Amino acid sequence: MRSFRDFMEERVRHYYTSGGPKIGPEGDFFTAPELDRSFGRAVAEFLLPFLREFERPTLLEIGAGRGLMARDILEYIKERDRDLFGRTTYLICEISESLKRVQEKVLEGFPVLWTEELVPIEGVILSNEFFDTLPVHVVKEGRELHVGDSGEEVWIDIRDPRIKEFLRRMGYEDIDQRIEVCLDCIDFLRKIAESLIRGYHLLIDYGYTSEEITRFPEGTVLGYKKHKVRDDIYSGQMDLSAHVNFSALVEYGKDFGLETVFLQTQREFLTGIPGFLEELQGLSFDGSPEAVERLSRMKTLLISMGDRFKVLFQRKGL
Ligand SMILES: C[S@@+](CC[C@H](N)C(=O)[O-])C[C@H]1O[C@@H](n2cnc3c(N)ncnc32)[C@H](O)[C@@H]1O
Known part of the structure; x- marks a missing residue:
């Protein structure tokens, strides 16, 4: 037992380190960068002024999938600001x-390096x-879930x-439902803060705040296989994940010198970026099949993903 x-750590590690397609049409799920290039380009447009604050800036991406966001970000920076x-x-x-092998192909010709661990930047x-993808402890009424x-x-x-300290600090002690405690998320946030000599942390993922936690009385752990949510998470190989507790990352970030600049929904974030809505509008006037397809993908980024996904932006030493 x-x-x-x-259990979740072992499953996720095995899932990502075994072969076979994971992301995209052949894999088990789609992500925003896989849907449309406008996502990575919007992230790049948002980051431009912050990157310009540094003499020699480094962008360090954790878990880059097929490398599409990296490609779209780098292409955009190259177009907008050669220097x-x-x-x-x-x-x-x-x-x-x-x-990593897929990333190396997709990113050929771009100034990209790979690192085994978070290095100072x-x-x-x-x-x-x-x-x-980080594993969670699942607790309810003073007890913790184990798998036999x-x-x-x-x-x-x-x-x-x-x-116990997490439940107390987050004010969850009297909530009578399944609660997920991601100590690994907090440990990873600490590593991020330690790695940031000076700079910003941008985290995009699906998740909730403390105010929203009661919307998930059975918790948020999900299994994905071939684009379907699976209930039988204890059997078979599949991607396991849990929604991110953004309130915890804001709260614990303070301990590590990470000051939260904002926490927004993905919809708020994307619609606030110059050019995103204009591109959407442009596509809606263009009747070509490619434009119609892209229009629908961009709408997915804003509508079905728009409120489920959140964007956390933090800074350190600035
Ligand atoms: C759900 S995928 C997201 C991929 C990509 N960011 C995207 O949006 O398409 C999770 C990514 O995190 C990577 N990953 C999982 N655990 C990791 C770890 N401990 N360190 C670095 N990467 C990890 C996976 O291999 C994969 O690339």
């Missing part, structure tokens, strides 16, 4: 060897749909003092 957290492009380094921290650390050898659920009194 092991904790649900250990900045010449001074920028893009680093990728990626656990999956097979995805000045610039921006960013991720899209990475934090949701035959995949049965077993509840045992919470022993880890960090979980």
Whole structure:
């Protein structure tokens, strides 16, 4: 028997380090950069003024999937500001060897390097749909979920003092439902803060705030396979994920010197970026099949993903 957290960690690690397509039409799920290039371009447009603050900025992306966001960001910077492009380094921290090989192909000719771990940088650390892969402890009424050898659920009194402290600090002690405690998210946030000598942290993912937690009485852990949500998470190979608790990242970020600049929905974020809505409008006047297809994908970024996904922007040492 092991904790649900250990079970999830093992499953996710195995999922991402084994071969076979994961993301995109052949894989198990789509992400925003896979939907349309306007996503990465909007992120780049947002980041331009912040990158210009540095002599030699580094963009460090964690969990870059097939490398499409990196490609769209770098292409955009190259188009808009050649001088900045010449001074920028893009680093990728990626656990999956097979995805890394895809990234190397997609990003050929761009100034990209790969790193095994987070190294000290000045610039921006960013991720899209990475934090949701980190394992969570699942607790309810003072007990923690464990998984038995035959995949049965077993509840045992919470022993880890960090979980108790988390519930107290976040004000969740009296909430009578499944609550997910992502200590790994907090540990990763600490690593990000330590790696940022001076700069910004941009985190995009699906998730909730403390005010929204009661919308998920059964928790948020999901299994994905071939673009379908699966209930049988204890059997078979599939991608497991949990929604990100953004309130916890705002709160614990303070301990690590990360000041939250804003937390917005993806819809608010994208519609606030110069050019995004104009591009959407332009496509709606263009009747070509490609334009209609892109219009529908951009609408997905704003509508079905727009409120489920959030954008957290933090800064350190500035
Ligand atoms: C859900 S995918 C998102 C991919 C990409 N950001 C996108 O939006 O298409 C999660 C990514 O995180 C990577 N990953 C998972 N755990 C990781 C870890 N501990 N360190 C670095 N990358 C990791 C996976 O291999 C994958 O590239």
